[in-house]
Amino acid sequence: MIQQTIKDKQITYTINATATIPVAIYFNDIKISEENTPLNSSVDVNGYALKNGKYKIKIQIFPVFRRGDTTVSPEDIKSCQFSFGSFVRDRETGDILNPKTYSQLSLKAPDSPVPYFEQEWEVEIKDLPYELEGWSKGQNLSKMDQKELEKKVVSFHQNVREILNKGNGNTWADLTKKRAAETAVFYYSTPEQSASSVNENKTNVEKYCTNMMIPLEDYEMKLYAGGQLVTLEKKSHTMEFNNKSPLDIKGWGALIRKGQKTGAADYRILLYLPEGSNDFVIIRK
Template sequence: MDAKATEKLGNLYKDVEFKEQEINYHADIFIGGCNYEVLINDFPVDSYYGPGNGSMNTSIPINTAILNKGEQTWKIRVYPVHDNKEVNGVATLVPRPVIQDGARVEIKIEGFKFSDNGDIEKSFGRIVDFKAPTKKDENSGKNILADEGKPYVEYTGKFTTDTPYNLEGWKNGQDLTKLDSSVLQQNLIKEYEKLRQWIKDGNMDAIANATSKEKKEYAQALFFDEKDNKALVKSFENGWGQKGLTMYPLENYKMKFYGDGKLVTLERTDHVGDPVLAGWYMNDNDQRKMKTFTLYFQIPKGKTDLEITR
């Protein structure tokens, strides 16, 4: 990797504070029979859009969506499952009209401190334990999702953290929903095109500069040590610097807002939930693989240019 990029990102751990007060918050998510998006403080931390066969249980670190100690919010957006269908000769994910009665939605949030070997050293207890409400089906007598039959449902709640750090994140961002949407989209596309060209040129130094603030906050939020930092540099190199990567053109996009309107990203309209910045490469087994890059931008108050925030 470019020496300047390594230097810029390789020493983030040296500025990490509050190691002795380390708390890593995780969201344990159980979803079955539906599509979903989970947001912490209106920032997306997990999602799934696709066929609804079976269920999934995952644990997601959420510290990067928590900017300071105190009250936080969680939200689960629930959608009907999608089916793989052929539309005009093209394989397409098509959503069903309503959420099915067998859908299950659960979220638990708790805090941990991890030891150097990755084991849990201390648990700070569960602060969210939510299960979507159910009702008894009149015909079968089984418990089913109370909100079945709706095209969309949203569950929300609040929780409190003892996060020791204080990140700027998007706190001082402008409300982008109040700006001229056509101008905002044009400027956003310019940023994406710039990053797309840097990837094609292998300009890792420019990418490191553009993402350094985000990476610094990422390191602090997850209490990086030197080992974590080395893993981040390797991930950065393998991601943005993927060898043999052919970038897709920017097309079929729409703007989507997060962070209570302070963050904006581009998502594809033809592949639900996918970012617009993407490319493909052939792996060692001669299989075609896709590489995507998810970015969230803000415009800080008093400024006019978009900045990468997450």
């Protein structure tokens, strides 16, 4: 299917964002950007749209924690700009081709400061050349006992943390094979590119994660996609982390690797529970 998709049909849908204050972007009821981070880039949404259809975009704007702000001003909100569009990426050169803007996501700012700001829009995706199963056949986790669900989710994260901390790249590659297979489809990778990406991720775990994963703590469980996806995220703000300031890891995935000298990276795992199964599957990040 990937090979049959000619280049000008390899469409990537995206949300373009310009914000100098912390924002979080949700697509299809899934958080697709880190919280508490200004954005001046585009956020691809193909991985979270399983097929053509109508979807909701939600954007939240937060106070600047590192400044000690407790509210967001109308002026700050008005300074943020968002739009929904698409492009084609040349996988050989990385160039962006045929960029399009379908709608400006105009913000309706309040008249006075607010603790945080939130707004939603509906958009339509029409030209994806594929359909993905993703989590569409997953159980509705919101209907489960939430304490028991959290125990199960924490246990899975603890197991994955141990695998990463041991630098076990082969086991990590096996755990993420379904995610990798679908990523190859929505990223329009060739079989060679997909295999190279899997090998690179495996090597990075072996090289950078060994004995570098922080303890699994200070997390909260989050449900996404109408209750079909679940993950753990850090729940507390930080002013600095691992010799990097400012660095706020609130909202990151709970599996975090410290950098060799400074900073950090998270290994966010979005999990679903297939129908008739008791075993989580990693489907996105």
